[in-house]
Amino acid sequence: MSRDTTAYRPVADPARWSGISHPTSVVDRDRVLANLRHVRDQADASGVRFRPHVKTHNSTTIAALYREVGVTAITVSSVEMARRFADAGWDDITIAFPVNVRAIEELGRLAAAVHLGLLVDSPEAATALDRIDAPVDLWLDIDVGYGRTGIPWDDPAALGRVLEAADRSGRHRVRGVLTHAGHGYHVSDPEARAALWDEVAERMGAARDALAGPGSSGSLEISVGDTPTGGAVSRFDGVDEIRVGNFVFFDMQQHALGTCTSADLALVIACPVVGIYPGRGEIVVQGGSVHLSRDAAPGPAGVMNHGQLAVMGADGWDLLPVSMAHVRGLSQEHGIIRCVPEVLDQVRLGDLVFIVPAHACLAANQVSEFVYRTEPGAPFRA
Amino acid sequence: MSRDTTAYRPVADPARWSGISHPTSVVDRDRVLANLRHVRDQADASGVRFRPHVKTHNSTTIAALYREVGVTAITVSSVEMARRFADAGWDDITIAFPVNVRAIEELGRLAAAVHLGLLVDSPEAATALDRIDAPVDLWLDIDVGYGRTGIPWDDPAALGRVLEAADRSGRHRVRGVLTHAGHGYHVSDPEARAALWDEVAERMGAARDALAGPGSSGSLEISVGDTPTGGAVSRFDGVDEIRVGNFVFFDMQQHALGTCTSADLALVIACPVVGIYPGRGEIVVQGGSVHLSRDAAPGPAGVMNHGQLAVMGADGWDLLPVSMAHVRGLSQEHGIIRCVPEVLDQVRLGDLVFIVPAHACLAANQVSEFVYRTEPGAPFRA
Numbered sequence: 125m126s127r128d129t130t131a132y133r134p135v136a137d138p139a140r141w142s143g144i145s146h147p148t149s150v151v152d153r154d155r156v157l158a159n160l161r162h163v164r165d166q167a168d169a170s171g172v173r174f175r176p177h178v179k180t181h182n183s184t185t186i187a188a189l190y191r192e193v194g195v196t197a198i199t200v201s202s203v204e205m206a207r208r209f210a211d212a213g214w215d216d217i218t219i220a221f222p223v224n225v226r227a228i229e230e231l232g233r234l235a236a237a238v239h240l241g242l243l244v245d246s247p248e249a250a251t252a253l254d255r256i257d258a259p260v261d262l263w264l265d266i267d268v269g270y271g272r273t274g275i276p277w278d279d280p281a282a283l284g285r286v287l288e289a290a291d292r293s294g295r296h297r298v299r300g301v302l303t304h305a306g307h308g309y310h311v312s313d314p315e316a317r318a319a320l321w322d323e324v325a326e327r328m329g330a331a332r333d334a335l336a337g338p339g340s341s342g343s344l345e346i347s348v349g350d351t352p353t354g355g356a357v358s359r360f361d362g363v364d365e366i367r368v369g370n371f372v373f374f375d376m377q378q379h380a381l382g383t384c385t386s387a388d389l390a391l392v393i394a395c396p397v398v399g400i401y402p403g404r405g406e407i408v409v410q411g412g413s414v415h416l417s418r419d420a421a422p423g424p425a426g427v428m429n430h431g432q433l434a435v436m437g438a439d440g441w442d443l444l445p446v447s448m449a450h451v452r453g454l455s456q457e458h459g460i461i462r463c464v465p466e467v468l469d470q471v472r473l474g475d476l477v478f479i480v481p482a483h484a485c486l487a488a489n490q491v492s493e494f495v496y497r498t499e500p501g502a503p504f505r506a
Numbered sequence: 507m508s509r510d511t512t513a514y515r516p517v518a519d520p521a522r523w524s525g526i527s528h529p530t531s532v533v534d535r536d537r538v539l540a541n542l543r544h545v546r547d548q549a550d551a552s553g554v555r556f557r558p559h560v561k562t563h564n565s566t567t568i569a570a571l572y573r574e575v576g577v578t579a580i581t582v583s584s585v586e587m588a589r590r591f592a593d594a595g596w597d598d599i600t601i602a603f604p605v606n607v608r609a610i611e612e613l614g615r616l617a618a619a620v621h622l623g624l625l626v627d628s629p630e631a632a633t634a635l636d637r638i639d640a641p642v643d644l645w646l647d648i649d650v651g652y653g654r655t656g657i658p659w660d661d662p663a664a665l666g667r668v669l670e671a672a673d674r675s676g677r678h679r680v681r682g683v684l685t686h687a688g689h690g691y692h693v694s695d696p697e698a699r700a701a702l703w704d705e706v707a708e709r710m711g712a713a714r715d716a717l718a719g720p721g722s723s724g725s726l727e728i729s730v731g732d733t734p735t736g737g738a739v740s741r742f743d744g745v746d747e748i749r750v751g752n753f754v755f756f757d758m759q760q761h762a763l764g765t766c767t768s769a770d771l772a773l774v775i776a777c778p779v780v781g782i783y784p785g786r787g788e789i790v791v792q793g794g795s796v797h798l799s800r801d802a803a804p805g806p807a808g809v810m811n812h813g814q815l816a817v818m819g820a821d822g823w824d825l826l827p828v829s830m831a832h833v834r835g836l837s838q839e840h841g842i843i844r845c846v847p848e849v850l851d852q853v854r855l856g857d858l859v860f861i862v863p864a865h866a867c868l869a870a871n872q873v874s875e876f877v878y879r880t881e882p883g884a885p886f887r888a
Contacts (some may be wrong), residue, residue: 144608145585145606145608145609145612146586146606146609147610159725165749168885179838179839201530201839202528202792202839203527203837205529220778221780221792221839221840222781223780223792224527224528224792225778225855225856226527226528226778226856227527227528227778228859230527231709244854245781246781246782248854248855249855252856258883271782272790272835272837272840272842273781273783273790273840306837321824362721374557375549377576378676388519394608395610396605396606396609398603398604398605398606398631399604399627399628399655400656401655404653407730408654408655409793410584410603410606413801413868414868414871414872416796417799417800418799418801419795419800428815453654455654455688455737456561456583456653456867456868457561457583457584457603458603458655459785460654461558472630473607473628473630473631473634474606474607474608474634476608485838486796486838489796490796
């Protein structure tokens with residue numbers, strides 16, 4: 125399984141990559157499919173609906189791979205993204221972002237065209253949806269401790285007020301409670317993250333139970349989704365729907381958390397080498413914060429790890445350890461890679477290097493020209 | 507001149523902004539023109555060529571304003587950007603980024619079409635340009651202390667090797683020496699930044715003098731460009747060309763450095779309010795790290811300032827102090843704004859708020875749908 129290496133080599137077949145002259149997202153289709161199948165199987169075994177989040181890449185082409193493993197429902201993070209995926213043929217879409225009432229007319233058009241799920245966490249938001257004619261699924265956004273959006277899970281009065289506003293018109297169905305436990309990103313110990321899964325499921329169960337009653341709600345579902353806690357458990361117990369997104373690519377942040385192995389890393393950013401500085405032990409690539417984002421992964425003390433190098437072989441890439449090479453600094457277009465002499469000595473001006481980003485969701489959104497590893501000559505735009 | 511306020515008010519004329527339903531870059535055209543005229547006048551008075559950097563917005567529409575103040579030469583940061591601006595009619599373009607030899611064919615086409623300046627800092631890069639038929643201006647990239655790219659200013663042997671390689675074919679003209687003193691961003695004291703300007707000019711003069719001699723170079727020029735040091739001096743002494751970019755918009759980083767006043771801030775990101783949390787003293791907007799970037803401006807101790815609110819009046823916007831409202835956290839699509847009760851009490855779900863970003867260059871590149879403040883109904887894409 126391990127796809128780690130400590131031997132840097134220039135790209136195995138440079139002619140195959142000759143068409144790439146600026147930062148490009150390279151996707152390993154087999155790894156994407158394997159990552160999808162893994163979570164799908166886990167969801168199937170747990171009797172849980174799999175509604176992956178496509179904001180990770182925002183690519184309708186890559187989302188076509190999801191269909192290959194049987195995915196029929198997706199999660200998006202904005203009205204605009206919902207429109208793009210609806211236009212690409214997806215007809216069961218949840219916008220897992222607090223409803224944007226400025227876009228109510230567009231939401232109305234979407235609701236008429238697809239099975240649409242929307243997120244509310246206030247009576248005002250729920251009431252605003254009365255202006256949408258076609259029925260939508262309403263999900264009550266619950267704060268289980270992350271502190272970003274949502275109704276506090278342990279505030280039954282607030283939960284009741286939102287449910288009441290949602291039920292008032294009778295036009296839309298309250299489908300359940302939904303949360304994003306983003307605080308899982310800050311829990312480095314896998315056992316603690318597995319415990320966090322249990323805590324989240326328990327709190328969501330309490331929120332759901334507080335809502336059960338005479339309203340129109342019937343039996344409410346529980347929807348959760350974040351790769352760190354989802355990747356820490358073997359079964360998705362206590363929930364009805366899982367909305368993980370990052371798992372499709374993984375990245376150095378997830379690798380540091382232990383939610384993936386090097387063999388699962390399915391996205392690298394191909395970047396042209398534009399400078400070699402042996403005296404500093406550094407190379408510079410076109411691949412800056414507009415490409416990789418400023419996010420960093422945890423690294424050894426004192427290391428700001430904006431990404432690591434992958435060695436591109438004929439049958440895929442292997443990860444080089446952070447101690448041998450990492451992106452230590454970024455400006456708008458420049459990435460500065462610190463590397464050991466064994467790496468630096470083999471890099472030539474004009475080479476492509478392949479960077480596993482710290483945070484794949486941002487890199488893939490910013491570098492929206494993609495190629496599949498096996499077909500690097502034919503870029504597609506998200 | 508001051509455009510500061512301590513009174514939050516919702517947008518003066520909400521109907522004018524009704525067409526905006528997702529994050530949008532709002533540009534104050536009058537302020538852009540004033541910022542352009544200010545630096546142009548300073549360059550004229552100093553007898554220095556003004557070649558502004560357009561990577562700040564990467565918008566050919568906004569660059570049309572540069573023509574209104576007499577700008578005929580521009581700086582870009584990538585081959586792709588050069589192509590975009592060449593296609594929009596700009597015919598004097600320097601790519602102030604180490605030459606990307608993977609794009610040599612595209613560079614050849616550009617060189618045949620426009621007056622093209624390229625940046626080299628190694629004999630290998632200079633030699634690679636022999637494959638370009640049409641003549642280009644070569645600029646030797648000099649490291650004056652920033653440590654990102656460039657030949658060390660005080661290494662005459664290295665300077666000579668690059669010059670020799672550049673001169674060897676005789677096809678291209680060595681135009682001068684060029685630097686970006688990005689370390690000016692980390693010097694908060696304006697007097698120290700003015701002193702840094704002098705140091706940079708002196709070091710660039712030394713590099714130029716080390717290159718003067720029997721080569722093809724003739725009289726070499728000095729090109730510099732960064733908003734922090736450029737904004738710290740009243741005259742551009744000791745150089746021949748100035749390539750500042752950020753000054754056209756400014757942002758909270760520049761405001762903290764004192765290179766601009768609140769009245770100069772020419773870009774805000776309009777973001778829909780999607781959640782209001784009085785208990786936390788926070789509102790949440792659609793406007794996350796894919797929009798604002800993760801960059802932060804220096805703020806009071808303990809404050810991560812990813813942006814501040816501007817109050818939109820009928821005749822422009824005023825800046826609200828960081829103590830009253832600031833973007834304290836970002837996830838991919840969410841911006842979390844901490845604000846005092848006087849602000850929070852006046853914000854309604856579905857309002858637009860206007861955020862002055864920490865770093866305008868990244869925000870404007872990521873939110874590439876623009877409107878002019880006076881014509882908010884007609885977005886244009888960069």
